[in-house]
Amino acid sequence: MHRVLGDRRAILILLGPALLVYTLIMLVPMVWSLGYSFTKGNSIEGFTGSGLDNFTRLLDDPAVHEALWFTLKYAVIVTAGQVVAGYLLALLYVFFLKKASALVRTLVFFPVILPTVAVGLLFQKLFQVAPQPGPVNSLLNAIGLESIDFFGNAGSAFWVLIIMDIWRSMGFYAVLLFAGLMDIPDEVLESARLDGASGPRLIRHIVLPLSLPVLLSSLIFSVNGTLKVFDSVVALTNGGPGTGTTPLTLYMFQSSFTYSEYGYGSTIALLLTVVCLLVSLAVYRVSRRDNTES
Amino acid sequence: MPHRTIRARRLALAPAGVLSLALVATACGGSGGGTSAAPKDFTYLSVTENTTTRTALTTLSTSACKAENDALPLKVETIPQAQLDQKLQLLAGQDALPGMFAAGNAPALTKQLAKGGKVADIELELERLGVLDQLEPAAVSTIKALYGGKLMALPYEYNIEGIFYNKKLFQEDGIAVPGTWDELLAAADKLNAKGIQPFSASGAQGWPLTRLISGYLYRSLGPDALDLVDAGTARLTDPEYVKAAEEVAALGKKGYFGKGVGSIDYDTAMNQFLTGKSGMFYMGSWALANIADPKQNKIGTENVGFMPFPAVKGGKGSIDQYPSNIGLAVAFGSKTFDDKTGAWVGCIAENFGSTALKDHGTITGFKVNTPVKDSSEVAGTVRKTISGSKQNVLWFEALFSTKATTLSNTSAPGLVNGSVSPQKFMETVQAALGSQ
């Protein structure tokens, strides 16, 4: 019976084109770029082999440590924020707004489609301190607090970035998780309710376990996106002040193309790829285990 | 678990095969570029942000340089400045640099291109064409100072920098034009006491702040202050260099730049000055265009003054050494430089100066062959200053690597808002200089 599903020609026709494009566009360039990690130089002056120099430099480079720490910190907070906010919104859609949720869903989804350039400018204005205090600082002034120069130090700029990225993407996760929640059979909810579960208890003991697989896959998806954050940082702070909000991707891009150290840039990219791989494998394993259990 | 390890290993092996495949692919593809063929057009890769040069060139292509244009038509391509370095690297890697291109954001990139033999030696070509005398000597010396003694770019712009000030505010407070750094501080203090922000500066850009550091250095240590750093005989972390950063940091500490200087962008800084909210504004002569625009300038051109960066007591520099630049330099690809391109360059050298000044009010490093009236008093001052200047200096990052340039610009707001100490600032930049 599996003969039909094991038809090699069919597999080739179905899988071949995707594999070909993927190999040519992603795999070959990636491996090619990795090859540069063992070189120094750039495309102007040419590349010369440098053995493991880039790797030893990577280990000692304080800028890499800073960027890696920033990337991880950012990824953990934003991933958690995105998924939690998205889940809360999804619960809101399903259990509170119900039929009326279409409009809210659309409006909350809206920031996803905004160009990053625009979102960056918007948040710069929202949190600005001069020439006029922005809305956030006006609010602070209204309750008797001093204005804060949010982009003046790395700590507060980081939080503005976090808020911006959660704001931007929570609608997206809300829609994904909403779809998952819609799949929980009504009968399950009804019978739980008959057993006396309601409100938070219903959500904690019935809804949450049932939507765990969707949550986990959202998590993988989100963490992969946040580890590779680039656009929003460039648009909001461009890595500043100083290098205070520079993630690995930006440092890699600068090393490769601005500082003309392509080999070193590739080495940083390799580090990032490994981090992504480790994190995803961890989440993937957890989710697989969960799937086999349920 | 063991099963998984085997899989992982197999996964690791697969790319190795792909790598060899990729290498074969490049080896075969190596000759595919076909770059040695004569160019079909005179391509100019400009940055999107700069409109003057490309408009003036387009004007020339239909007027004075029509014959050259017919032989080799001008074709303008643009790229956002932020993306320029990346694009040049990619193109240079394929030996596909255009005939004429905006040279990288930092002169260091152009030097690198030249080292790879990818940039044409313009001096040689101009001499051959007999038009070398069409370039202003001051502009030539600026370019040579930038590019290690070689003429690698044409001066499509020529700017000097100094401090624009609000004459009216100065008069009201009885402030004389400061000639020394101490007088400048006193003037700033007076303005500040009246509730007027002494300086406006764009921390988002960064360079308007670091220009103050180099200005101080040139006055205190002399015009070769940064050449010494470039040569490695002095370091930015030396006490006399850190002193300059301390002085600028002190301005910030006193609140002279206003609030949130790090997020003030270029337009906002310009706007603060031109609406009378700030008393002084360090900027280049290109700002004359904004000053001349009544829609932007609310204080009136007659109220704008221009002064050189003040002297430092006991310093080795003199105030008539103006920081100068040629805007974003434009260089020529060596591979595509043929007779037809040469004809274009000759025509540009003879005609660009007048066209740019007449049509755009832009001061260039070319001789102006038809006299043009100055638009305002301050414009006249600036133009006279330029033609009268004997020895000019560069700017803080002029001789830096791109990495040091980036770090200097992005760390500058921290220096003036106190989150980065002067010592730390100089260390950061010096470390970036040393690493390349």
Next chain:
Amino acid sequence: MAIDTLPKTTGTGRGRPKQPPLRAARKAGGRLWLRLAVALLLVIEVYPLIWMFLTSLKSNGDYLDNSTWSLPTTWEWGNYTEAWTTGNIGLYVKNSLLAVVPALALILLLGTAAGFALQIMVWKGRGLTLLVFLAGMMIPPQMILLPLFTLYFQTGLSGTLWPLILTYTGTGLPLTVFMMATYYRTVPRELLEAATVAGAGILRAFWTISLPVVRNALLTVGLVQFFFIWNDLLIALTFTNSQDLRTIQVGLLNFTGDFGATQYGPLFAAICINVFGTLLIYLFLNQKVMKGLTSGAVKG
């Protein structure tokens, strides 16, 4: 992936009476705080839209001088004309469409076929192949730019929109393949086997039987990918070397001038044109996606 359980709608969710969970809670005064929260949420989401629109009608002086939420002192409708010409929006939208639509079609077609081959078909090494695709999600896109540039240049593809189409397809595939494979996990193999027993080839079964089943998934994935590549700036900037090939996002950068000067009014006008255009597409697709999701018109 994220919608792991989504196709299960097929069996359970459809035609269900809109049940009222938390009925008791709602009766108790309608949960005022929750309503307030929703109202606040809407303000947070809608305000930027209004801000953007108002800013698009301000002059530069207005934008720089007055507080950020004030109304324009003069309504500069001319910004839109300026945006249309400086931003060259007509041409750029056309380019964006010419790059994004084929890429999207390729991503969906190749991705679904691969997902099908990896999940439904039975063969040795499919787990590994799926992992290889998965690895693509970890590759930072900045890393493949230089090799790809060389590749496109040497093959003579530079100077066309092909580099964009191919790169979008390549970078979009990992997520799509992974998501589609996950969707197919919930499609019973028996369904397809029954069809092939009835005489149709497996390729035909893929096309006629499996595609309708994952129709909703296709729409969702398509929507996600659309926004990814529509808003892409990095790839478009790297591979377009002539103005005639610029995409709309690249066009937004045309509003910055020398030394960092920016024409804010026209910039925001261009952003508004872009955003409201995309919003229309979204509203249109969104309705379809949601309709598909809730009506569950799929045979179980």
